[in-house]
Amino acid sequence: MSNSQMSEQSTQLPPDDPSRTATIVHPEDAGLTHLGIGTGTYTILISGEQTGGRYTMIDMLVPAGGPPPHRHDFEEIFHILEGELEIAFRDEVHHVGPGQSINIPANAPHGFRVASAAPARFLCICLPAGQEEFFKLVGEVLPSRTAPPTPPTPEILAERREILMANAARFHSEFLPPRG
Template sequence: MTTQPGAPLPPDDVNRNLTLAHFDDPMLRHVSIVGGTYTILVSGEQTGGRYCLIDMLVPPGGGPPPHRHEFEEMFTIFDGEVELIFRGQPYRAGAGSTVNIPANAPHAFKNRSDKPVRMLCMCTPAGQEELFLAVGDPVASRTAPPPNLSQAERAERIERAKALSAKYRTELLA
């Protein structure tokens, strides 16, 4: 929540706790989505819905199809390079880059290299992590390989994503 300029700050909300996350914490949730592994570092539940933070490990060739959503999404790339398609225009973003995708803008990204890409993704407000957990497959760790899905299982994941996307303020464009 923000306050008006010059207004006093609200009191500390003692019902909210410090969140301390480490990407290798065995208690974190890891989910395989479109071949990548996404680790939920900080969930909307922990931030009062303000944002979520996701550690993404995107394999060569990995990345989501074109989509858009009603919330801001920001990536900081630590290793590798992705090709972003933003409103139909291609961009490249490599290690050290931070990219902000405005709410409702059509976009996609793909790892076009032969090495994994590691990046952090922050969505504000939160909710994207819940979509990932609803449509993805749980995996044991952030570096665990994705499950070997059959053609029918892959098709089911796509249909599930299409069916649930509106609930999570997302529209799949392909």
């Protein structure tokens, strides 16, 4: 590529935005938001606010279970750090373990459950961001990445489900009936 072609190509990019900074986090850093969602603890490592809405990255520690079948209009990537997940994707089931990643395309029906005896720990990246705000609405604020959620009473479960269902469309999500 000639210098004139490289110069022409670089002028097509917007200028650097110095108001945005590099984000460096450790999952144990003070000030991160830790949320109890179901049986898991979700730590928001990088929020949409920090990425200009481009993506969010959440550290998920889930000892058992998983969400019901659902779909949403954003891409979701899971990178497994520990344990194993069984991921239902459309009509397929995938077992994903440490070191493996899986991308769930936008709008595709899916769900997961922990398939290992030990808790699963994985990174979840959502593109674009926004899912972390949904989790903040339905989650219980916890003191640390490893703190387990309080076992909810039936009343709290009903309240969280009501919040979840009332806000699903706002966050471009749909919950599906369990597969038979």
